[in-house]
Amino acid sequence: MTGAPILLIEDTPSLRMVYESVLKNAGHVVRSEASAEAGLKAFKAARPPVVLLDLMLPDRDGLDLMEEMLALRPETAVIVVTANGSINKAVGAMRKGAHEFLVKPFDEQRFLAAVDNALRSVATIAPAAAGTPADRPPGEFIGRSEPMRKVYDRIRSAARSMATVFITGESGTGKELCAQAVHDLSNRARGPFVPINCGAIPSELLESEVFGHVKGSFTGAIADKPGAAASADGGTLFLDEICELDPNLQTKLLRFLQTSTIQPVGAARPRKVNVRIVCATNRDPQEAVRQGRFREDLYYRLHVVPIHLPPLRERGEDIAQIADMALERFAREEGRSFRAIDPEVRALFRNFRWPGNVRQLLNVMRNVVVLNDGTVVTRSMLPFEMHHLLETGTDAGGDGQPAVTLDGLVGRTLAEVERMVIEATLARHGGSVPKAARTLDVAASTLYRKIEGWKAP
Template sequence: MTEQPLLLVEDTPSLQLVYESVLRSAGHKVTCASDAASGLSKFKEIRPPVVLLDLMLPDRDGLDLMRDFLAIKPDAHVIVITANGSINKAVTAMRAGAHEFLVKPFDEQRFLAAIDNALAGAVLDGQPGAVTGDAQPPAEFIGSSEPMREVYAKIRSVARSMATVFITGESGTGKELCAQAVHDQSNRAHGPFIPLNCGAIPSELLESEVFGHVKGSFTGAISDKPGAAAQAHDGTLFLDEICELDLNLQSKLLRFLQTSTIQPVGATQSRKVNVRIICASNRDPLEEVRRGRFREDLYYRLHVVPIRMPPLRDRGEDVLTIADAALKRFSEEEGRSFGALSPEVATLFRRLNWPGNVRQLLNVIRHVVVLNDSPVVTRDMLPFELHHELEHKDEAPAVDVEKPRVTLDGLIGRTLAEVERLVIEETIASHDGSIPKAARVLDVSPSTLYRKIEAWKADSWKLR
């Protein structure tokens, strides 16, 4: 399979023998070393495209040895091997340049898949004209600001790995678009990309949505249903708003990550699946760990390669690039004649904070195009909220002004249920309709808000 031999650095004789046997049976050439000194010597001699490296070596720390390997041959793809209790060390290795990590014990399929992915990446990296971080944006991304160029470079770097990617960023910054780009540039691009919004599904249904269920396992289970994990077999499972998972389901997800097996609700047997996990959250996952709402062991398992999507206000001229592209696309769809933003609107767009980020900008452009028709977008065509936001920003009082005292006007005389509904609806409205943002402010799960909204809708239908 490979012209150049792989380098295996493993100090346990029995494991070295097993790994070597599996690799040779799969058609790979292998050179073995039992300690850091001989590993470094053989690396310099054969300059392998892929290295399998145990982080626990008798004469030296494996992480330091990996840094020496990458200093000699920066395009080498290092797969680190670690025990279950040292996942945080593997995460450190990934951030230091490792291509992938394997946690003992792992099965033969997982082992060989990691090797194949690393070899495929090594071949692509060695081709003339290989993609670099300076190339065009991946997928449907628009913009060339420095924060986004860093995102593009990280997407290309991690795409061909099996490492779990954890995407963070405010609502509307394009976290799902980022996940799709990682999938599209990976060796799994031919497989399915299955997104699942953990915050939009009631907690009692989430296990079924992720792992599936069998007929009759609970009320309403009228037939067998494959979960998102099974549907993503040989592809990518994207778990959006991962921090909304309750602790019980977090433990089941951790077991799935460790064993690559799923057991549908009501099933008596489990099955293996081959899935890459990408997750996202608009919360700080480490802060969620500190508050006891997210398992620390799951955090270290998922937070291997972090990608932070920058807010639109930090992307400079990207706001105009995105607006121009959206204006052209929406004008074609709606049969309008828009071609440009007026200088006044362009200046306004640069000054706004865009709390809803790219999603808010696209909604503004769509609003303008649907309700107007002109060659140029002028300020009077913009939604009222934008004028209000800019005026509010321009106020900037020079002296401290006492904040208005919160009153109960309009609430006295209402039932507690009515007060709760008013507070929830106002909070959602003040965050541009974002239920996850409103849930964060109210310190509840988004699924709680979705359930309440559905209940209100049901009540309104009963009154008709």
């Protein structure tokens, strides 16, 4: 039993009666109206936490009404209801702040689940938002540049919704941090956050990793495995490198998004799960669709709330702030005495293009702290690869990428040479591991393992 009133705005009398009856039988207090004008008056008077809004109203466009209501009370969870032929309009509503959308016809269970999720969202997010400064970066993000402020606003808006979030940006810009922030600010924050990298797992194992398998379903399946989708039940499933997903699995993912059911490999029956999807890619997803590598219908199903993370070179003074925070943290972890960064190095950082973005900057700072002593970071302490790029006047961001010369390799260990070649290839391809793997003729999973190994203490 919830004491909160729910506002229902639906102009069709028969549907209004059905929706109202279902809600009241479930223990909800309901106020219903048949027009946009009456609905807006009720909204101002009753201040409902949840609004069920038909987008096709006789006296006003439902989308305009929703925008006015959210301008008055941004914390309201609006569930838009639309016919099958107006899904694009519903997606537009999600991008403008709607919490969820329902496509007619829908069953009673789906209807009540959407309302319950909306009520939980309002109850969970509103108190947290009240005690959080509006300009404080969400999650683990650092920096308050104007491009990032827009990202933070979009994260906070997306967190209030149940919509699928599609994160784009170059490698190393913080796409997983973004996904984690969306999860942490949502009403699913107490549920699991399960990340899976679609480009790091061999295609023959990916279905099992995502949807699970039962014992004996294939060679090596010695026990039941739930899979990432089942593990994320009640929380968020983060699909990184989504454009690397095998075409056959794209079809199964689309079915999962449409039905909210999964069927583990070898299982006789499907099962329902309650999962929110957040996905990310460092590719241009529309180009992947044009090239036939990514299903168009899956793209439109996933690309509901887009968030684009700007490259580090466009973030201005954020670069210095991230470098300072990294220096303090790594010096503490490594027991070093570093306290500051030389002004010359700061200027170099500000003008460098950072093809590997934040991940590259963090690697540079870790390298400096581990391999040097002192209190101030100077230019001479910067890694060899960065010196080479600076001296040749190139920035590793385009066709001017310098070739690795034999003079620069002689005297180094084989492991160092391998790392330099891999990092140079990654830089040439904008940090894309799959592209670098194709150039080096190795599996993407091999590169991911090596990169993770470099991070190990």
